[in-house]
Amino acid sequence: MDIIFHHPTFNAQQWIEGMQQKLPEASVRQWQPGDNQPADYALVWHPPVEMLSGRQELKGVFALGAGVDSILSKLQAHPEMLPKGVPLFRLEDTGMALQMQEYAVSQVLHWFRRFDDYQALKQQAKWQPLDDYHHENFTIGVLGAGVLGGKVAESLAAWGFPVRCWSRSKKDYHGVTSYAGAEQLDEFLNGTRVLINLLPNTPQTVGIINSQLLNKLADGAYVMNLARGVHLIEDDLLAALDSGKVKSAMLDVFAKEPLPENSPLWKHPRVAITPHLAAVTRPEEAMVYIAKTIRQIENGESPGGQVSLDNGY
Ligand SMILES: NC(=O)C1=CN([C@@H]2O[C@H](COP(=O)(O)OP(=O)(O)OC[C@H]3O[C@@H](n4cnc5c(N)ncnc54)[C@H](OP(=O)(O)O)[C@@H]3O)[C@@H](O)[C@H]2O)C=CC1
Numbered sequence: 001m002d003i004i005f006h007h008p009t010f011n012a013q014q015w016i017e018g019m020q021q022k023l024p025e026a027s028v029r030q031w032q033p034g035d036n037q038p039a040d041y042a043l044v045w046h047p048p049v050e051m052l053s054g055r056q057e058l059k060g061v062f063a064l065g066a067g068v069d070s071i072l073s074k075l076q077a078h079p080e081m082l083p084k085g086v087p088l089f090r091l092e093d094t095g096m097a098l099q100m101q102e103y104a105v106s107q108v109l110h111w112f113r114r115f116d117d118y119q120a121l122k123q124q125a126k127w128q129p130l131d132d133y134h135h136e137n138f139t140i141g142v143l144g145a146g147v148l149g150g151k152v153a154e155s156l157a158a159w160g161f162p163v164r165c166w167s168r169s170k171k172d173y174h175g176v177t178s179y180a181g182a183e184q185l186d187e188f189l190n191g192t193r194v195l196i197n198l199l200p201n202t203p204q205t206v207g208i209i210n211s212q213l214l215n216k217l218a219d220g221a222y223v224m225n226l227a228r229g230v231h232l233i234e235d236d237l238l239a240a241l242d243s244g245k246v247k248s249a250m251l252d253v254f255a256k257e258p259l260p261e262n263s264p265l266w267k268h269p270r271v272a273i274t275p276h277l278a279a280v281t282r283p284e285e286a287m288v289y290i291a292k293t294i295r296q297i298e299n300g301e302s303p304g305g306q307v308s309l310d311n312g313y
């Protein structure tokens with residue numbers, strides 16, 4: 001079995017040795033331009049078109065992340081990049097759900113305990129106890145209730161918050177009210193105080209967090225974007241922050257990354273920023289998952305994690 005690997009920043013040696021150890025029967029190599037020797041599987045992130053095109057012999061391509069938007073958008077321009085019938089897999093959880101839970105829970109508690117307000121008071125050397133917020137007025141809405149959104153929603157429900165989620169199909173997560181489809185989006189938004197985005201980037205979800213949507217949230221809402229920058233219209237968020245409709249935002253992803261130095265988001269006192277690391281690929285967990293999936297394919301089973309090219313996620 002031959003496996004080729006390409007990632008613009010990961011330590012290729014670590015991945016080659018790790019995969020080799022997990023699949024001793026495999027021969028794993030870092031793909032180099034000009035290498036068109038046969039391969040059974042490809043592990044990729046931002047793959048050059050020539051790495052995959054024409055490789056009809058592939059039994060699977062593995063995206064080394066959860067979101068496959070960058071691969072799918074490249075496929076639009078170069079459909080030959082994924083030969084017909086070759087399945088595309090992505091990482092499901094592999095340690096990312098826990099990271100997303102840590103990120104979301106810590107920030108929700110930060111807002112709920114009004115640490116942002118106390119930080120602002122501290123700047124003025126003001127000793128001033130504020131009114132408590134109450135769980136019943138702190139409804140959390142998670143946009144996108146898949147592998148990551150579902151786990152985030154459940155972890156926040158465990159803290160006693162009213163939690164709801166929105167997805168294409170109905171969910172049954174513990175302590176979480178499920179809304180599904182475009183027809184239930186308004187109901188989901190109505191009363192949502194904290195909006196957390198974990199949708200995939202698809203033509204249906206681009207620009208979904210816009211003025212219209214923000215205006216449907218509870219007054220003084222909080223917005224956390226953990227999915228993709230293109231989901232959020234940044235100017236609409238800034239307007240909602242300035243009007244007071246949105247009280248604070250925590251952003252991990254941006255329409256343009258790295259976020260340009262002249263973006264007004266940097267200087268906004270009620271916007272917190274992290275550089276797209278809410279949940280990163282953990283090599284060891286990812287390799288265990290990929291090796292298991294490869295074994296399932298080799299045994300003729302149908303593993304999970306296959307991307308639907310029709311749905312775009
Ligand atoms: N900032 C970061 O560091 C990271 C960001 N991400 C982002 O998080 C995203 C989510 O990952 P993951 O949870 O694994 O993905 P999943 O595919 O498991 O979940 C996606 C969810 O979105 C729902 N959804 C998709 N399209 C629509 C739509 N049009 N309307 C309503 N709901 C929709 C799906 O509904 P249904 O269940 O019904 O299909 C599903 O619940 C990734 O695509 C990636 O962009 C991921 C990792 C790290």
Ligand SMILES: O=CC(=O)O
Pocket residue numbers: 064065066067068279281
């Ligand atoms: O943003 C990261 C991913 O895995 O998707």
